[in-house]
Structure formats: structure tokens, C-alpha cells
Amino acid sequence: MIIDCHGHYTTAPPELGIYRDAQQAALERDSLHVGEKGSLDITDDQIRESIENNQLRLQRERGADLTIFSPRASGMGHHIGNEHTSKFWTQHCNELVRRVCDLFPENFVPVCQLPQSPGVTIESSVDELARCVEKMGFIGCNVNPDPSGGFWTGPPMNDRYWWSLWEAMQDLDVPAMVHVSATCNDNFHATSSHYLGADTTAFVQMMMSDLFSDFPGLRFVIPHGGGAVPYHWGRFRGMAQDMGLRPLNESLLQNVWFDTCVYHQPGIDLLVDVLPAENILFASEMVGAVRGIDPTTGFNYDDTKRYIDGADLSDEARAMIFAGNARRVYPRLRLPEER
Amino acid sequence: MIIDCHGHYTTAPPELGIYRDAQQAALERDSLHVGEKGSLDITDDQIRESIENNQLRLQRERGADLTIFSPRASGMGHHIGNEHTSKFWTQHCNELVRRVCDLFPENFVPVCQLPQSPGVTIESSVDELARCVEKMGFIGCNVNPDPSGGFWTGPPMNDRYWWSLWEAMQDLDVPAMVHVSATCNDNFHATSSHYLGADTTAFVQMMMSDLFSDFPGLRFVIPHGGGAVPYHWGRFRGMAQDMGLRPLNESLLQNVWFDTCVYHQPGIDLLVDVLPAENILFASEMVGAVRGIDPTTGFNYDDTKRYIDGADLSDEARAMIFAGNARRVYPRLRLPEER
Numbered sequence: 001m002i003i004d005c006h007g008h009y010t011t012a013p014p015e016l017g018i019y020r021d022a023q024q025a026a027l028e029r030d031s032l033h034v035g036e037k038g039s040l041d042i043t044d045d046q047i048r049e050s051i052e053n054n055q056l057r058l059q060r061e062r063g064a065d066l067t068i069f070s071p072r073a074s075g076m077g078h079h080i081g082n083e084h085t086s087k088f089w090t091q092h093c094n095e096l097v098r099r100v101c102d103l104f105p106e107n108f109v110p111v112c113q114l115p116q117s118p119g120v121t122i123e124s125s126v127d128e129l130a131r132c133v134e135k136m137g138f139i140g141c142n143v144n145p146d147p148s149g150g151f152w153t154g155p156p157m158n159d160r161y162w163w164s165l166w167e168a169m170q171d172l173d174v175p176a177m178v179h180v181s182a183t184c185n186d187n188f189h190a191t192s193s194h195y196l197g198a199d200t201t202a203f204v205q206m207m208m209s210d211l212f213s214d215f216p217g218l219r220f221v222i223p224h225g226g227g228a229v230p231y232h233w234g235r236f237r238g239m240a241q242d243m244g245l246r247p248l249n250e251s252l253l254q255n256v257w258f259d260t261c262v263y264h265q266p267g268i269d270l271l272v273d274v275l276p277a278e279n280i281l282f283a284s285e286m287v288g289a290v291r292g293i294d295p296t297t298g299f300n301y302d303d304t305k306r307y308i309d310g311a312d313l314s315d316e317a318r319a320m321i322f323a324g325n326a327r328r329v330y331p332r333l334r335l336p337e338e339r
Numbered sequence: 340m341i342i343d344c345h346g347h348y349t350t351a352p353p354e355l356g357i358y359r360d361a362q363q364a365a366l367e368r369d370s371l372h373v374g375e376k377g378s379l380d381i382t383d384d385q386i387r388e389s390i391e392n393n394q395l396r397l398q399r400e401r402g403a404d405l406t407i408f409s410p411r412a413s414g415m416g417h418h419i420g421n422e423h424t425s426k427f428w429t430q431h432c433n434e435l436v437r438r439v440c441d442l443f444p445e446n447f448v449p450v451c452q453l454p455q456s457p458g459v460t461i462e463s464s465v466d467e468l469a470r471c472v473e474k475m476g477f478i479g480c481n482v483n484p485d486p487s488g489g490f491w492t493g494p495p496m497n498d499r500y501w502w503s504l505w506e507a508m509q510d511l512d513v514p515a516m517v518h519v520s521a522t523c524n525d526n527f528h529a530t531s532s533h534y535l536g537a538d539t540t541a542f543v544q545m546m547m548s549d550l551f552s553d554f555p556g557l558r559f560v561i562p563h564g565g566g567a568v569p570y571h572w573g574r575f576r577g578m579a580q581d582m583g584l585r586p587l588n589e590s591l592l593q594n595v596w597f598d599t600c601v602y603h604q605p606g607i608d609l610l611v612d613v614l615p616a617e618n619i620l621f622a623s624e625m626v627g628a629v630r631g632i633d634p635t636t637g638f639n640y641d642d643t644k645r646y647i648d649g650a651d652l653s654d655e656a657r658a659m660i661f662a663g664n665a666r667r668v669y670p671r672l673r674l675p676e677e678r
Binding site: 145146150151152153154155156159185186187188189191192193196197200201203204205208224225227228230231232233234235236237238239241242262263264265266267269270273274289290291292294301302 | 484485489490491492493494495498524525526527528530531532535536539540542543544547563564566567569570571572573574575576577578580581601602603604605606608609612613628629630631633640641
């Protein structure tokens with residue numbers, strides 16, 4: 001059993017983009033535009049085609065069984081428009097992911113995005129999380145630690161601003177992947193510096209706060225192999241020590257997991273070397289940020305299963321990374337045969 | 340011969356902090372305060388004591404010969420006050436580093452900070468660089484890619500805003516270490532998420548622009564082992580390929596070097612595995628962000644020479660990392676016997 005915990009619907013039919021364009025056109029006329037949810041004219045056949053030729057084909061070719069699937073991360077765009085923009089957009093994106101999972105129940109299970117919006121309370125995200133989990137069978141969510149899109153003008157994750165979302169996640173027993181979206185700051189490139197910087201930033205916010213004392217049941221997955229964290233694990237261990245914090249293994253690793261979206265063997269080797277296998281979740285983020293074939297291996301950069309297969313791991317550790325850990329982190333996950 | 344390319348005067352006598360406090364007090368009364376440069380009452384004996392018991396003692400204990408030495412990075416604080424604040428502060432900090440190098444000419448060579456200030460032209464930095472290099476014998480500078488202190492509101496490094504500084508660096512034949520300073524954004528912690536995020540960000544700005552076509556003689560050192568870059572070298576190679584850029588080894592590695600401030604053996608092993616030895620410069624950044632002893636090794640986390648000694652490197656590669664590369668990157672560097 002191989003569960004890929006990090007897949008996005010990056011191949012949605014163009015009607016989704018047309019809806020978003022219409023939202024943005026309305027916002028250009030009036031930045032306070034409210035509008036209405038409206039509808040998406042996407043047929044089941046369109047969804048089937050967009051998935052069968054992409055994520056499903058690759059899942060089969062590469063030998064994974066199930067993908068934990070969420071709306072396109074760079075498309076969340078929480079910085080765009082206002083809270084109404086974000087709410088309607090998010091509802092459509094989540095409902096579309098639900099349809100993918102209904103059409104391919106053997107292959108995909110849904111995780112939702114949240115209708116975050118800069119300067120707006122987190123309550124609408126709590127509502128959407130509850131709707132998705134309780135009414136639509138979602139098993140987790142993606143949380144954007146920087147809804148400003150690269151200016152980091154909001155409160156850090158240990159600020160009380162977030163409290164009701166953390167409470168809801170605990171109550172619903174769902175984890176969050178900490179995942180930023182597109183950036184509107186020219187200093188950053190979305191899927192490289194912004195994503196990796198945010199991964200590291202979120203880790204440090206968790207490390208240097210009492211978040212998990214206040215919310216011992218909170219669970220976060222840090223994507224992209226944890227940004228810079230495992231490469232600098234010595235730095236972080238040493239900082240924790242200098243600051244009088246508990247060792248990271250004790251203070252964080254009951255609540256934080258790292259995915260395997262690291263696109264070369266040396267990176268995966270380091271990840272599995274410095275972090276306990278219990279804290280690593282298999283992931284590829286395909287079809288995603290890197291789509292080509294690595295000429296040094298002859299295989300796709302994002303075919304991360306090959307790196308896990310090639311890493312120095314016991315069978316037991318490999319099984320945990322491929323599936324066992326995901327079952328613990330996402331307790332609402334039901335395999336097809338368990339439903 | 341072992342050259343440590345990354346040391347800061349983190350142990351300056353308290354008079355330096357008193358000067359800074361006075362600047363900040365004046366700015367609280369009037370944010371447009373100009374003031375004057377004033378003076379620092381620090382004796383040579385104070386400097387000797389601050390160095391002998393710290394950086395010099397550790398340099399000797401750990402077996403390095405020479406440290407490329409600059410003002411404390413987190414103290415640069417370019418976001419504080421206005422251009423006058425930054426100018427006077429920078430001049431004092433650089434002059435103090437010059438005094439250290441005059442008192443210990445066998446052990447330290449100077450690199451300057453620049454009087455950057457958000458929203459202000461880069462010309463004053465060009466002037467200070469010229470003063471330091473031409474009149475005071477400095478061999479390089481530290482450039483802050485985010486003088487806003489964590490909000491990233493300035494132009495990226497490939498913007499024409501920076502052009503005259505890049506020209507001056509080329510003309511003077513000096514490299515820059517890309518090094519942010521303290522952060523005034525609660526989302527970031529200076530020496531972890533802010534430093535490492537900025538390292539990655541600067542690399543991507545270089546990678547995704549024509550900076551080195553426009554300035555083929557420009558040389559940058561990316562500190563802290565390059566942030567997240569080597570750990571994600573596959574991701575960056577793949578992105579370059581997807582974007583139709585030249586391979587990174589061709590497009591960047593004539594102009595970009597990575598230091599070894601990575602505080603555990605697995606991180607250094609990865610660095611020397613994925614990057615050519617020609618592009619790695621020995622560094623420890625002591626006395627710096629991590630000062631404790633790693634209980635898993637019994638040695639200081641930042642005693643990076645041990646990791647280089649322990650890495651799988653040929654004698655030739657190790658010699659390049661320890662000294663040869665620094666001689667190429669910092670051509671104005673003269674060893675004591677060459678002066």
C-alpha cells in the first residue's frame with residue numbers, strides 16, 4: 001500500500017480558470033465586489049479526462065495506490081480580492097475535488113483549501129473546514145501561513161488569531177498541510193523560494209512557540225521535505241538547545257511530519273537520515289512544480305517513489321513512510337476496502 | 340591554510356550598542372532625525388579582549404588560520420531609521436572591523452556592511468563600498484537583499500535599482516555575501532527562518548534572471564550552506580530545465596558560491612555531494628547563531644571544520660574548500676606573508 005499525501009488538482013478543466021478570471025475582472029471594477037457563488041459548468045467526462053491522462057496515469061505508472069488530493073495550491077490565491085472572493089472560489093475548488101474523489105474513489109481522497117483572506121477573521125475557514133469534513137468526507141485541509149501572498153503581513157501561526165481553526169482541527173481530528181499559494185511579491189518565485197521559505201518559516205513558528213502545549217492534538221504536515229529544515233537539522237537542534245527549549249524530537253515530532261517532495265536522491269537520503277521514519281510521509285506533488293525528466297537518472301524528478309526505494313531504509317521504515325504514517329496522521333482516511 | 344569566509348564581530352564592546360541605542364532614542368523622538376556621526380569610545384584593549392577571548396581563541400582551538408570578518412549581520416538593521424541612521428551606523432561598524440583587522444592582521448581580513456535603507460537609492464552603498472575597499476583595504480561586502488527587515492518590500496536583486504552597486508563590485512573586483520539582518524516581522528526569526536529563506540530567495544532571483552549575463556564578473560557567496568538550495572538541488576535543476584534555462588552548473592556556478600555554515604555532518608555531506616567543490620567556501624560563522632555543544636558529537640555545532648574533515652572529499656577538493664576557492668572569490672585577499 002502506497003499513499004501519496006500530497007497531490008493537487010493542477011489539471012482542472014479550463015472552466016475553472018474562466019470562473020476565476022471573471023472574479024478578477026469584477027474585482028478590477030470594484031475591489032469590494034461581493035457577487036455570488038455562481039456555478040461551474042464542468043462535466044464528469046471533463047473531470048475524468050483531466051485525471052485519467054495525468055494524475056491517475058502517473059499514479060499507476062509509478063506504483064502508488066491512493067493520493068490525498070486537494071485543490072491546486074498556487075491557485076488558492078488568498079491575496080486576491082476580498083473574503084467573498086475567497087469564499088466562493090474555495091467552495092468551488094473544494095467541491096470540484098470532491099467530484100474527482102467521487103469519480104475515482106479507489107484512487108483519491110479529498111483535502112480542502114480554506115477561504116482565508118488577509119485581515120479577515122479565521123471563522124469562515126473554520127466553517128468551510130467543518131462543511132468539508134462533516135458533510136463532504138474530507139480528511140484534512142491545507143492552511144496558508146501567509147495569505148498576503150509573499151508580504152507576510154498577517155499574524156504568525158502561534159498567534160491567537162488562528163486559535164479557533166486549531167480547535168476545529170483538533171475537534172474534527174484532521175491534520176493540515178502548511179502550504180502557501182502564489183506570490184504577488186516580485187522578490188519571490190511561488191514554487192521555489194516562496195514555498196520552501198514558507199515551509200521553514202512555519203516550522204520555526206511551531207518550534208519557537210507553545211503551540212503544541214496549547215493544542216496537543218494538532219497535526220501539521222510540512223511539505224517539500226520541510227523546506228530547509230532537515231538540511232539544517234543541526235542548526236535547529238542547536239538553536240533549541242541554546243534557547244533552553246526541549247529537544248525537537250520531544251517538543252515537535254509528536255505534532256509535525258515532513259513529506260518526501262524532494263526531487264533527487266541525495267535530498268531524500270538526508271531526510272531519512274536525520275528525521276525518524278515515523279515523521280516522514282510519502283508524497284510526490286505530481287503533476288506539479290517540476291515535470292521534466294532528470295537526465296542524470298532517466299526518470300522524472302518528481303518520481304519520488306524511486307528515491308524512497310533507493311534510500312537506506314528497513315522494510316518496516318519504508319512501509320511507515322509509504323502508508324503507515326499517513327494512516328496515523330489522517331485518521332479519517334478510509335481505504336476503499338474499509339468504506 | 341584554512342580561511343573561514345564568514346565571521347562577524349558579534350562580540351563588540353557594549354559601547355557599540357550604546358551608540359545604537361542613542362540613535363534609536365533620537366529616532367523615537369523624530370523618525371526623520373539626521374544627527375551626526377559622532378564617535379565611539381572603544382579602546383584597543385577593549386577590542387583585543389573581545390576578540391582574543393572569542394573569535395581568536397576559537398580560530399586557534401579549531402585550527403583555522405584566517406577569518407574574513409565583517410560587522411555583526413543581525414546588527415546591520417537596515418530597516419531602522421532613515422538613510423542617515425544607516426550611514427553613520429555603517430561607517431562606525433566598518434571602522435571598528437578595520438580596527439580589529441589592524442590589531443590582528445595575521446588572523447582577520449575585513450568585509451564591510453553597506454548603508455542600505457528601504458526606499459533609498461543604492462548610491463550611498465556604492466560610496467561606502469568604494470571607501471572601504473579603496474581607502475581601507477576591505478576585500479568584499481555584505482549585501483542585504485531585504486533591507487525592509489522581513490517584509491520584502493524592496494526590488495529583487497535583478498532589478499535595475501541595484502545596477503550601480505553591481506557595477507562597483509565588478510569594477511572593484513570584490514564579491515558580496517548575500518546576508519539579511521534582523522527582522523521586524525513577527526512571522527520570521529532572524530537567524531533561522533529569515534536567514535535561510537533569504538539565502539534561497541537570493542539564489543532564485545539570480546537563477547531566474549539575466550543578472551550574470553549583464554554582470555559576468557559579479558560574484559556572490561550565499562551563506563548558511565545556501566539556505567534550502569542544495570537540499571533541493573534536484574528541484575532547482577528540474578525547474579531550470581522546465582523553464583528552458585541553461586543547466587545551473589553553466590548559468591550560475593561561475594558567479595555563485597555556497598559557504599559551509601551547516602551545523603551537522605549529514606548536511607555537509609549533502610552539500611559536498613551535490614555541488615562542485617569549486618563552489619564551496621569554508622565557513623563557520625562563529626561566534627554566531629548556534630553556540631552550544633552537540634551532545635551527539637561532543638563538539639560545537641558550529642565547529643564546521645570537523646564536518647569538512649569528515650566528509651568524503653579528495654585532498655584536492657578539501658584544499659579548495661578550505662582556502663583555494665576563497666583566494667579566487669576574494670582576489671583582494673592577501674595572506675600575511677603576501678602583504
